[in-house]
Amino acid sequence: MTAVLARPAAPVLRRDRRRWAWGLAALVVVGWSLAAALGGDVLNPAGGAQVGRFAAAALSPDLDGAFLGMLGTAALVTLAYAVLGTALALALGAAGAVAAARTTWGRRGTGWAAARGVLAVPRGLHEAVWGLLLLNVLGLDPWVGVLAIGLPYGAVTATVFAGLLDEVPRGPYEALLAQGSGRVAAALYGLLPLAAGGLLSYAFYRLECAVRSAVVLGLIGAGGLGYQLALSFTSLRWPQVWSAVYALALLCLAADVAGRAVRRRLAAPRRRAGVLARDRVLTAAVLGTGAAVVWAWWFLALSPASLVSARARGQLGHVLGAALPPAGDGALLREVGAQAVVTLQMSVLAVAVAVAGSALLAPGAARPPGAGPGRRLAGAPVRAALLVLRAVPAPVWALVLLFVLLPGVLPGALALGLTTLGVLGRLAAEAVEEADPRPRAALTALGARPVGAWLYGVLPPAAGPVLALALYRWEVAVRDTLLVGLLGAGGLGALLASRLAVFDWPAVTTVLAATVALTLAVDLVSDRARRVLR
Amino acid sequence: MQDRSRRAFLAGTALALATAACGRSSPVGSPPTAAGTLRIGAIPDQDPEVLQRQHGTVADAMAAALDLDVVYSPVTDYAAAVSLFRTGDLDLVWFGGLTGVQARLQAPGAQPIAQRDIDREFHSVFVVDGATGLAPSDDLRPLAGLRFTYGSETSTSGRLMPAWFLQQAGVDPQGFPGGPGFSGSHDATIALVASGSYQAGVLNEQVWRSRLEEGAVDPAAVVEYARTPPYADYHWLLGPGVAERLGADDLAERLTGWFTGLSADDPADAGVLELFGAGSFVPARATDYDRIEEIGRALGLVT
């Protein structure tokens, strides 16, 4: 007689199917982009000497007094643009966030979708494109630089703020509504304080981005550090280029340090019992920001009148008249389609490079709370390297890489990858710092090696946020392909530049529409992917 | 009480801000309301960092000689220079042949003022990477199979005329392997060809000669392959309505007179001439650039 033993079914390890599908799809897309970039020869070792010249100049920047004086003034212009652009972006973002938040629309999905659609247009265009378009309407007016940063950043900020508002726990807000307070007051007491930390630290992050964008605008003639950098770059005066890069890095560092101080204070407030004492650091940050806006307004001599002048209206009419209707001939549309694919490949590779680099560098760059001075010191070179990676504008990286790589998608994608790594590596280091230190400490306490403690205690909680940030940067990378396309890399940006150069406005409109559509598509895909990560 | 003083402070700040902004000229760009000022600029073509940073030389010399307020506005982008000429933000601009044609088409009535002695018969040079082993020749056809880069997209000497001469020689100017690159500047073209990433390129002859003289070119790495036939290039272009705005009907004549009167023997003049790499300036006529316009249309660079 055989007894059939009823064994309980052994538990089976089930993988999250959606995550696996997304992961697999990501691998396929990266592989496809890589195949496109690596087709044929890619290396040109003979150009090593040229890269060497660029690299050597990093150690001997131009320190001529007159030149440094000029850089100082230029840095002030860049700072003023960045401050006013950020202020405008925050104002627009705050207003737009209300329109773009699911909280506002509740179950009325169409209103929400319409608001998101409206925001996609300013967001889909690169700051440099905004700059060129505004230049055609406003001429040589400082508003060009302010608006070129403020409008696209405002749209991005609105989306991010809306996300922050939507993610805040809703209990307190609804509790206030339940006791009869109005929506505005309930949001002021129940939503805003909870989101304030995120909003404020994002504002400082935007300021740092705005400094870099102001430099890009200088490349198209809006003045400032970027202008000086562009002049020296055009003649390949590497020592001068490095001086400008270091000046820019200092500005970025200042914004970064200020943002970090504010974030620390918000996370761990000083307690002083019994008095209504405002935090000095936070008060100084707010007052300092206000003073900076006033100074920047004065320094750039902004005049609101020039925005609505008859001349501006006339030029707007001229540009719109020339740009509409968009060109729709088959040859152009085919070209647009082909270049959109190139843009996509370039952006995917850039983000892949940045993610891989961040995984390697973030552990070194992070300053976990309570780390000793030795650990902090060891991280300094990594952080400085990340700072330089993002301070050198993408067009400069593109040219330098082209000395040792043959023309094609690869040098462009790598150039974007390096700047993206500079940004993402820093964000990843912050995510590591903000992760709860206790799980890792517990693992160390039970005798785990540092690598093991890192893999089990830090990586799992940090990986999700870092990948989500990478997906955000993907959209930025799509727009930034504009900066690296001309040197044989191609993409929609190169096509746009060639149409702009010959003032073929109808074709410009078509390419811009395609760019916005591509950015929107990338945003939708990355939004889906982020939801799976959550 | 405290509230009132706060409000007064805010109002005062706003007022101070508004008035301060009015009394100050911006460090970037000039206000279009400065009616009595001649605003000059230049495309960023050769040695832009020298030209744009020492613009004071030109503006001051011109202001002193013509008894005008002259401000120099920096521009780093070819298309931006043309657009600013159209919007009236720049009155007098140092354009290349092609950008000058684009500017005249967008601002009808604009008037060429002067060109350099060398601009009547300007040349470009095709350069090749030493590793290609190509010997100098007048035959452009061997270039067709090489990785090739132009300079800026609307540069006359770095793009338009070389493309034209390539086409005349039977080489498709857009048909290089992987498509042609656009290095962005004459110096970048030299560096890229020297590295071998691009095997051939083309640039402004004046820049090429001066880099050779400076010893900035490794003669083994970059070799001059061919020199183009002559064509007309750079010139000063005066915007329509500027003379009327400044209340000087003879402005064009006075400007032409000043430019053509610059003499290398006068130390002050020599500074200006040297900045532009010119021996002297000569009068320029719109008809000098008719051929550029035709070629621009033929190559789709003028629409």
Added chain:
Amino acid sequence: MVGPGERVAVVGASGAGKSTLLAVANGAVPPSSGSVEVLGRDPSALRGRALRRLRARVGTVHQHLELVGPLRVLHNVNAGRLGSWPAARAAWSLLRPQGVPEVVGALERVGLADRVFDRTDTLSGGQRQRVAVARLLVQDPDLVLADEPASALDPVLADAVLGLLAAPASRGGALLVALHDPVLALRHCDRVVGLAAGRVVLDAPAAALTVPDLAAFYGARA
């Protein structure tokens, strides 16, 4: 039916429907069947300003308190007045706190006056529960709905807090409180309503019940 001045304890096992009953009572959730009337009005039939006016008269202590961590205690207590303050005053109060004496008074009654300027997320669970009660005191409602207001408090404080919640009843207000503790229910309430699976299974005057009765009621769920 809860009459003026009446103090009613709602008891029942987890998931029996206590929180839902309270949510229906302030109009956050429409009743799935039947009708509801609060202070003479049906909250599910009201919208906008009218609903807000009604809600301003109903004070609620939520099970999860729903306090805002990054705000100071002061503002969290003042939030009880948002139903009567215009939005501009609410905004101004964040910069220049309004009505501080009342706030301190309310906090004194719950024994927290020394923490008025602290950030709320620096407080312990029991202290937060008392902040929520102080908010309710500042709101001064006609009907108090409280969901487990004493769960994180020691017995002495729990007693004191329930005494405060019951205070409006002495001037004609009403109290509807969900409780786990039979002793507190019998000591502070006039009537006890027992729920199971969303239905009323017990409704009796407190005087007619004993602690073992209620303990048995909680035990009956198993």
